[in-house]
Amino acid sequence: MDEVPDRETAQEWAEEHDIGRRDVLKGILPVIGGVWVFRNQLPTSSNAGSRLSDAEDSATALAERLTVTDNRDPLAMSGLTPMVEKTIETIDEVLHDGTVTKGVWIAEKRRQVADALSILPGVASPPAESRPKTRVARLEAALTYYQSLNEVLQYAASTQRELATIESPALDHGIRPEQTPPSIFDTDEMDTRAEETRKTGERLVDDVSTDSLLPDTEQVAAQLTAQAQIQYQLSTAVQAYLDTGELIQTGARWHEREKLDKAKDQFHAAKEQIPEAVHESDPGFAISHDGPTLHEYRTLFTMRGEGLDQLITACSSEVDANKQATLFNAGLSHLIDARGVIEQ
Structure with a gap:
């Protein structure tokens, strides 16, 4: 049954039937239409928590990696991009996992029941949303940030590889590439992408408590902006x-x-x-x-x-x-x- 009584309905029913806290603790719940349901009859989904933990662990590990990495270094990008892509893949798979979807649904139904019963003496009101739903919201925010970050890192990594390819022939044999090195790297484009990632991180941190799932987004953006200048200087040097x-x-x-x-x-x-x-x-x-x-x-x-x-x-x-x-x-x-x- 999907319907869960609201607080007013539950209160009216409890007063009519003289239901107190002891009855609630015994597990009796009123629902719309006068049907009796026992609290221990609500389904559970223990695997959802494990799957959410997998995604959280992946995001946390990436956040820690980004924190200790000097993101000004062009050579650091090739090592970061596979980890970012893997984290994006992991989070996306977990968020679309049927086990997780079911677990969140169950948790929300249990929370709604608890909210309906909170009008009774001694029954505390539950949080505004269930713990699984909060975890999903945090992961959705992390996914959005890392997808935005991945675009910047991919661009930086691709230009680094292209500049690295032409550097050795230029220095060793004086071979000019078809495209001048400074024109390979667009400083404005990387600056724009880094700024968009910074704003994304800032907005998400304000809206959702991401805790350890994200790095210091301001620091990462500042370092990537600095890398834009460093890549340009290196291309200019060649x-x-x-x-x-x-x-x-x-x-x-x-x-x-x-x-x-x-x-x-x-x-x-x-x-x-x-x-x-x-x-x-x-x-x-x-x-x-x-x-x-x-x-x-x-x-x-x-x-x-x-x-x-x-x-x-x-x-x-x-x-x-x-x-x-x-x-x-x-x-x-x-x-x-x-x-x-x-x-x-």
Whole structure:
């Protein structure tokens, strides 16, 4: 029977039949139509609690992983995305499990009965919703958040893999990719996705008590926003490496032909291609497991800039020929040393 008496009906019936707390404890319940039901006759579903615990454990483990992971690191994404996807799958399966659906229905019916009986002396009012229903609401909130987060992580992981693929050929052989590295990563898109995830987390935390099921959503969003800048800086570093390298080679050829003004122009242009953002970036992250960190790129470009200063001076007409040769050789040596930074 699906019908459960409301509080007014139960109160009228109890007063009419002089039902007290002792009768309730014996298990007698009134229902609409004058039918007697015993409390211990209500069905139970013990498996629902176990299934809900499975989903909660999965969400909690992911929340803990996200908390200890530095989500600014592009290389961390490939390890996170499978765990996020597995958690989404687990929660979704549990929420659509018939055992859980039945368990929530039973718990709500029992709560409604308890609410109807709470008008009797000594019978406490139950919570606004049953414990299983509350657990389902928390899991639904966690599912919504992790689905939103997964979109950001997938985007970050895909661009990281693409940039990692082109980095080695660019650094080792000067091979230019079909698409310029900075255009592969859309900083605005990742910023937008990270902000949407932050707002989703904020709204869910306000609406539902998610406790341990979610990480610090503000921290995760802030770190992902920082990663957007880090990926952009790394992609810019690869592009700058190619651009400055080609300009240096062109300048060196002009120098060999004693076209010092043209050589000087190329060296000046190369120095202007050194990105300031790399000089100011966080040093600890790389775009590939075997590639340079931002710190190493920063060291490379600092040394490359110093070498270019010597080459530019060596091309000055105000410097005598012997001094020009000395400065030019010193500049080339500095550039070779700079190259060694990323070959270690």
